[in-house]
Amino acid sequence: MLQKDIEEILITEENIQEKIAELGAQLTTDYQDKFPLAVGVLKGALPFMSDLIKRIDTYIELDFMDVSSYGNATVSSGEVKIVKDLNTSVEGRDVLIIEDIIDSGKTLNYLVDLFKYRKAKSIKIVTLLDKPTGRKVDLKADYVGFLVPDAFVVGYGLDYAEKYRNLPYIGVLKKEIYSF
Numbered sequence: 001m002l003q004k005d006i007e008e009i010l011i012t013e014e015n016i017q018e019k020i021a022e023l024g025a026q027l028t029t030d031y032q033d034k035f036p037l038a039v040g041v042l043k044g045a046l047p048f049m050s051d052l053i054k055r056i057d058t059y060i061e062l063d064f065m066d067v068s069s070y071g072n073a074t075v076s077s078g079e080v081k082i083v084k085d086l087n088t089s090v091e092g093r094d095v096l097i098i099e100d101i102i103d104s105g106k107t108l109n110y111l112v113d114l115f116k117y118r119k120a121k122s123i124k125i126v127t128l129l130d131k132p133t134g135r136k137v138d139l140k141a142d143y144v145g146f147l148v149p150d151a152f153v154v155g156y157g158l159d160y161a162e163k164y165r166n167l168p169y170i171g172v173l174k175k176e177i178y179s180f
């Protein structure tokens with residue numbers, strides 16, 4: 001039913017799960033002797049985080065931040081708002097930020113600065129998607145699933161006007177769906 005709104009599937013469910021297994025194996029190695037605090041950035045990172053943590057075979061603690069900068073738009077407002085803060089202190093912790101996409105980079109830039117200010121011991125980023133053409137600030141992830149082209153993508157956590165997060169794949173919406 002939802003697929004009628006999709007122009008093109010960019011990344012299939014199977015491709016996503018294979019990549020998550022690779023990322024999980026790498027993170028298992030890199031965090032073997034640590035107890036990282038994995039911070040999921042709501043709401044978009046929820047499906048990715050849920051699948052990724054099951055592939056990390058070492059001790060991890062989970063927490064969540066809800067930040068928002070897009071509202072119902074397809075372009076970042078540039079102003080990052082904390083909707084829900086962490087329950088845990090990051091001071092002295094190895095923080096692993098889990099994101100669905102880096103586009104302008106402003107959301108993660110804000111979170112990295114915040115966690116540095118709060119004295120995290122180390123801060124790394126794992127993102128399912130990276131859209132380098134969207135970048136407005138100099139920011140790189142430590143672990144990247146897929147590069148995506150210069151298009152507004154939806155599915156597997158990513159929304160347009162709060163819809164399509166529940167698609168199991170990543171796709172591009174048909175032009176007529178956007179209400180510019």
Ligand SMILES: O=P(O)(O)OC[C@H]1O[C@H](OP(=O)(O)OP(=O)(O)O)[C@H](O)[C@@H]1O
Nearest residue numbers: 042043044068069070103104105106107
């Ligand atoms: O690199 P940027 O340009 O900052 O964009 C990336 C951010 O934008 C989206 O979140 P959004 O603010 O739409 O909230 P959501 O996760 O609740 O959809 C996405 O989930 C990332 O957190």
Ligand code: HPA
Nearest residue numbers: 103151152153154158159
């Ligand atoms: O391409 C995108 N799709 C959905 N949400 C987003 N947030 C930043 N970029 C995107």
